[in-house]
Amino acid sequence: MNKHVSPKMNRRAFVIGSATLGAGLAIGLDIPFGGPAVVRAADGSPEIGAWVVVRPDDTVVIRIARSEMGQGSLTGLAQLVAEELECDWTKVTTEYPTPGQSVARKRVWGDFSTGGSRGIRSSQDYVRKGGATARVMLIQAAAEGWKVPASECTVANSVITHTPTARTTTYGKVAEAAAKLTPPSDVKLKDPKDWKLIGKGVKRLDTVDKTTGAMIYGADVKLPDMLNAAIKDCPVFGGKLKSYDEAKITGMKGVKKVVKVGDTAVAVVADTWWHAKTALEALPIVWDEGDNAKVSSESIAKWLAEGLNNDQPAYVGNKNGDAKAAIASAAKKVEAVYSYPYQNHATMEPMNATALYTADKCEVWCGTQNGEAAFAAVLEASGLPADKCDVHKVMLGGGFGRRGQTDYVRQAVMIAKQMPGTPIKLLWSREEDMAHGRYHPITQCKMTGAFDADNNLVALHYRLSGQSILFSLRPEALQNGMDPAAFQGVAQSGEAAFGYSVPNLLVEHAMRNPHVPPGFWRGVNVNHNAIYMECFMDELAQAAGQDPLEFRRRLMGKHPKHLAVLNAVAEKIGWDTPAPQGAYRGIAQVMGYGSYVAGAAEISVTDGSKIKVHRIVASTDPGYVVNPAQVERQIAGSFVYGLSALFYGGCTVKDGKIEQTNFDTYNSMRIGEMPKVESVMVPSGGFWGGVGEPTIGVAAPAVLNAYFAATGKRIRSVPLRDQNITFA
Amino acid sequence: MANLTINGKTFTLDVEPDTPLLWAIRENAGLTGTKYGCGIAQCGACTVHIEGVATRSCGVSVSEAAGKRITTIEGLANGGALHKVQEAWIAQDVPQCGYCQSGMIMAVAALLSEKPKPTDADIDEAITNICRCGTFQQVREAIHTIASA
Numbered sequence: 078m079n080k081h082v083s084p085k086m087n088r089r090a091f092v093i094g095s096a097t098l099g100a101g102l103a104i105g106l107d108i109p110f111g112g113p114a115v116v117r118a119a120d121g122s123p124e125i126g127a128w129v130v131v132r133p134d135d136t137v138v139i140r141i142a143r144s145e146m147g148q149g150s151l152t153g154l155a156q157l158v159a160e161e162l163e164c165d166w167t168k169v170t171t172e173y174p175t176p177g178q179s180v181a182r183k184r185v186w187g188d189f190s191t192g193g194s195r196g197i198r199s200s201q202d203y204v205r206k207g208g209a210t211a212r213v214m215l216i217q218a219a220a221e222g223w224k225v226p227a228s229e230c231t232v233a234n235s236v237i238t239h240t241p242t243a244r245t246t247t248y249g250k251v252a253e254a255a256a257k258l259t260p261p262s263d264v265k266l267k268d269p270k271d272w273k274l275i276g277k278g279v280k281r282l283d284t285v286d287k288t289t290g291a292m293i294y295g296a297d298v299k300l301p302d303m304l305n306a307a308i309k310d311c312p313v314f315g316g317k318l319k320s321y322d323e324a325k326i327t328g329m330k331g332v333k334k335v336v337k338v339g340d341t342a343v344a345v346v347a348d349t350w351w352h353a354k355t356a357l358e359a360l361p362i363v364w365d366e367g368d369n370a371k372v373s374s375e376s377i378a379k380w381l382a383e384g385l386n387n388d389q390p391a392y393v394g395n396k397n398g399d400a401k402a403a404i405a406s407a408a409k410k411v412e413a414v415y416s417y418p419y420q421n422h423a424t425m426e427p428m429n430a431t432a433l434y435t436a437d438k439c440e441v442w443c444g445t446q447n448g449e450a451a452f453a454a455v456l457e458a459s460g461l462p463a464d465k466c467d468v469h470k471v472m473l474g475g476g477f478g479r480r481g482q483t484d485y486v487r488q489a490v491m492i493a494k495q496m497p498g499t500p501i502k503l504l505w506s507r508e509e510d511m512a513h514g515r516y517h518p519i520t521q522c523k524m525t526g527a528f529d530a531d532n533n534l535v536a537l538h539y540r541l542s543g544q545s546i547l548f549s550l551r552p553e554a555l556q557n558g559m560d561p562a563a564f565q566g567v568a569q570s571g572e573a574a575f576g577y578s579v580p581n582l583l584v585e586h587a588m589r590n591p592h593v594p595p596g597f598w599r600g601v602n603v604n605h606n607a608i609y610m611e612c613f614m615d616e617l618a619q620a621a622g623q624d625p626l627e628f629r630r631r632l633m634g635k636h637p638k639h640l641a642v643l644n645a646v647a648e649k650i651g652w653d654t655p656a657p658q659g660a661y662r663g664i665a666q667v668m669g670y671g672s673y674v675a676g677a678a679e680i681s682v683t684d685g686s687k688i689k690v691h692r693i694v695a696s697t698d699p700g701y702v703v704n705p706a707q708v709e710r711q712i713a714g715s716f717v718y719g720l721s722a723l724f725y726g727g728c729t730v731k732d733g734k735i736e737q738t739n740f741d742t743y744n745s746m747r748i749g750e751m752p753k754v755e756s757v758m759v760p761s762g763g764f765w766g767g768v769g770e771p772t773i774g775v776a777a778p779a780v781l782n783a784y785f786a787a788t789g790k791r792i793r794s795v796p797l798r799d800q801n802i803t804f805a
Numbered sequence: 806m807a808n809l810t811i812n813g814k815t816f817t818l819d820v821e822p823d824t825p826l827l828w829a830i831r832e833n834a835g836l837t838g839t840k841y842g843c844g845i846a847q848c849g850a851c852t853v854h855i856e857g858v859a860t861r862s863c864g865v866s867v868s869e870a871a872g873k874r875i876t877t878i879e880g881l882a883n884g885g886a887l888h889k890v891q892e893a894w895i896a897q898d899v900p901q902c903g904y905c906q907s908g909m910i911m912a913v914a915a916l917l918s919e920k921p922k923p924t925d926a927d928i929d930e931a932i933t934n935i936c937r938c939g940t941f942q943q944v945r946e947a948i949h950t951i952a953s954a
Contacts, residue, residue, distance in 0.1 A: 146902055147900075147901030147902030147903065147938040148901070149901070280895075280898050281898050281900075283903070284894070284895050284898055284899075284900055284903075285895055286903075287894075287900040287903030287906050288887070288891040288894045288895055288899075288900065288903075288906060288910060289838070289878065289879070289881075289882065289887070289891060290836070290837070290838015290839070290877065290878035290879045290907050291838065291879075292903055293837070294840075294904060296837075296840070296841065297837035299835070299837075305832075330821065349828065349832040349833070350828070350832060351824055351825070351828035351832060423937060424902075424904075424937060425840070425842050425848065425850055425902065425904040425905045425935070425936070425937050425938075426840070426842070426902075426904045427841070427842075472902070472903070473902060474840070474902055474903075474904030475902045475904060475937050475938060476902075477937070504841075506844065507842065507843045507844055507845075706898060710898075710901060710940070710942075710943065713939055713941075713942045713943075714901060714938045714939030714940065715939070716939065717936070717937075717938070717939025717941060718937065718938075718939060721937075739843050739844075739845055739847065740842075740843045740845070740847035740848050740935060741845060741847055745848075745935045745937060746939075746941075747929075747932070747933050747934070747935065747941075748928060748929060748932045748933075748934075748941040748944060748945060749928075749929030749930070749932075749933075751939075751941040751942060751945075753942070754942055
């Protein structure tokens with residue numbers, strides 16, 4: 078058991094403690110080897126280091142610590158390991174180690190967190206080393222068997238050859254011997270130019286079961302004698318459960334128990350979920366809604382608008398020169414206020430977890446983006462120590478950031494704890510999922526640009542007002558109160574750096590944290606920052622009487638990677654040539670998650686209110702592309718998510734509650750509304766950027782800028798449905 | 806009690822007649838390939854075939870479905886041979902998270918049995934399933950691949 082984990086530790090302490098531990102375990106192959114201490118997988122096959130198990134039939138099982146939620150990392154990570162392992166890709170399969178196993182082995186698999194488009198980029202180094210280490214050990218074992226130097230052996234497709242004698246063997250045959258060897262302390266990774274599998278658009282490893290109904294998601298988990306739970310948490314965030322009238326549902330079919338879940342929620346446990354949900358609907362519940370019941374979208378908007386005033390305190394995120402003075406003395410000034418609403422993740426599969434609690438054990442089966450955080454939630458909610466708990470990860474029916482939180486895991490354990498020995502599957506209704514999201518933060522932004530007499534942009538003041546995610550979810554990451562992530566895309570430097578040079582720049586954030594809980598929503602702060610900045614860039618270009626692309630290019634001389642992706646989309650969409658009859662174009666660029674991205678949209682508008690998005694060209698420079706077919710899908714998928722939010726999204730607050738209840742009031746794009754997406758990948762090498770999120774940022778501003786080109790009207794707030802604008 | 810004919814097999818299930826077919830399929834018949842997404846016939850994750858017609862099973866009661874021929878994703882393949890839509894889905898690597906794909910595949914299979922060579926407009930009209938991962942481009946390509954085979 079890991080000494081840093083005790084049952085009394087809260088989740089946050091655990092996560093920080095374990096993250097610190099992980100730093101020293103980059104490769105993490107410090108498990109005992111040699112003699113009888115061979116570590117075996119569940120089927121008895123030997124581990125060749127923690128990342129690789131080789132079966133006698135040459136099947137290679139690659140361990141994946143991060144979670145697959147559709148983004149393709151499971152396949153990409155396996156490609157990284159297999160590249161160095163030199164194994165037969167057609168015999169590769171994968172498995173998830175559990176967080177409990179990992180903690181028990183000093184976090185041998187490192188971080189399990191799957192968010193921030195980090196799945197591949199923050200583990201590529203040590204998983205490739207895991208593959209390379211196993212390869213060296215397997216070759217060594219073969220060489221020892223032949224009594225020849227390992228340097229005389231080569232390997233390809235899991236077949237080891239002793240070159241001088243042309244003898245061959247396979248990984249499966251030498252695995253037992255290899256597992257007994259001491260792993261090399263250092264291995265050399267391939268030069269990227271020698272990659273054979275990385276960079277190839279190989280098929281995903283998890284597709285077949287997703288076409289036959291065989292894939293098991295959290296909602297599909299079945300355990301012997303399992304019961305099902307439906308839950309209602311106080312619809313006003315921060316409110317409490319006051320009372321419920323259990324007598325009213327006594328005797329309803331299938332109902333086994335009604336349980337209080339913490340101070341805020343009530344659950345009905347029944348034989349089937351349908352019975353549980355039906356009884357819960359019939360259960361009279363009284364909530365103590367508290368003061369937050371007075372909050373509405375209007376009151377939030379008013380509070381945020383106050384934060385746009387310069388006399389209010391704000392955190393400075395990026396600054397050079399003296400923007401305020403330069404604006405005051407400028408020849409020409411442009412000002413605009415934009416806003417972006419709450420958004421629900423609305424994963425196709427509502428939140429759920431299955432828990433089995435006994436006096437000395439607690440196990441959970443769930444889809445999670447962070448196995449270790451879920452594990453910590455199980456420890457906390459069960460009160461049991463780490464060696465008595467575990468989390469079994471199953472496929473996620475979508476994550477998008479929502480399943481990085483562990484509220485639903487904690488609830489499942491709290492219910493199961495009240496029914497020891499009986500497995501409980503807690504499934505949220507869609508309505509519960511809409512009411513208890515971790516919403517894309519709400520913000521407003523006032524931007525002021527100033528020009529000299531020659532129409533050069535001399536100053537830009539970017540003043541955000543609104544919610545901080547880190548304040549709510551990771552306060553330890555605040556820097557003297559400031560949320561550095563609030564500046565994603567407009568930051569001075571780092572993985573989300575601003576791509577323009579403006580002589581006098583002031584980027585600041587007046588933090589306003591309403592009671593609605595924020596969360597990491599695919600793209601996170603890039604979503605609104607890219608809309609604000611890139612739509613305002615178009616406004617500035619218009620004020621300067623310049624082409625939006627040319628105007629940007631002039632500010633990007635010192636940002637060659639930002640500029641390269643912008644140029645790539647401009648070329649692909651044919652910016653220099655007229656758009657087809659009736660079509661109009663808009664362009665945008667941003668940096669996020671370590672990748673440079675740009676987008677250009679071609680749309681037509683009917684009656685000023687019906688938008689047909691014909692095509693969007695997207696360009697990305699993530700440094701390296703592991704699987705171009707999956708990158709292409711992530712780009713197109715991010716556009717569906719981003720454009721659904723732009724056109725149909727937006728969660729509003731009334732009486733302290735979220736008003737949208739299901740897909741009828743929180744719609745999502747359909748296939749008929751999908752533009753043709755053309756991806757241009759321009760990996761420039763030398764760094765590892767993310768893929769799942771960055772491109773989402775450019776879809777909305779590219780479309781909004783095209784809308785202006787088509788109509789002469791600026792749209793400065795989201796969603797478009799509020800302005801009676803929809804898809805054609 | 807209700808008798809349901811699912812994938813050619815008769816199930817005698819202990820369910821109330823007003824139980825949505827979706828939940829009888831998932832919880833009583835134990836076929837979890839059909840998914841719950843919204844419960845109000847908006848998202849299409851629960852799409853099955855009733856007498857060959859793509860139907861959102863959350864909006865149909867057990868009593869309405871009794872005696873009819875119900876096919877779920879588990880029954881789409883013909884014995885060991887996958888349905889052409891499943892094959893195309895694998896060949897084009899369509900699914901991302903995959904949660905909506907059972908319903909998507911059932912909707913597409915019904916479209917193709919009615920219109921073997923659908924136009925883009927036919928696809929837009931018939932396929933109204935929600936996919937939050939955004940697989941639409943691959944869905945469309947896969948449908949055209951099947952139609953042109």
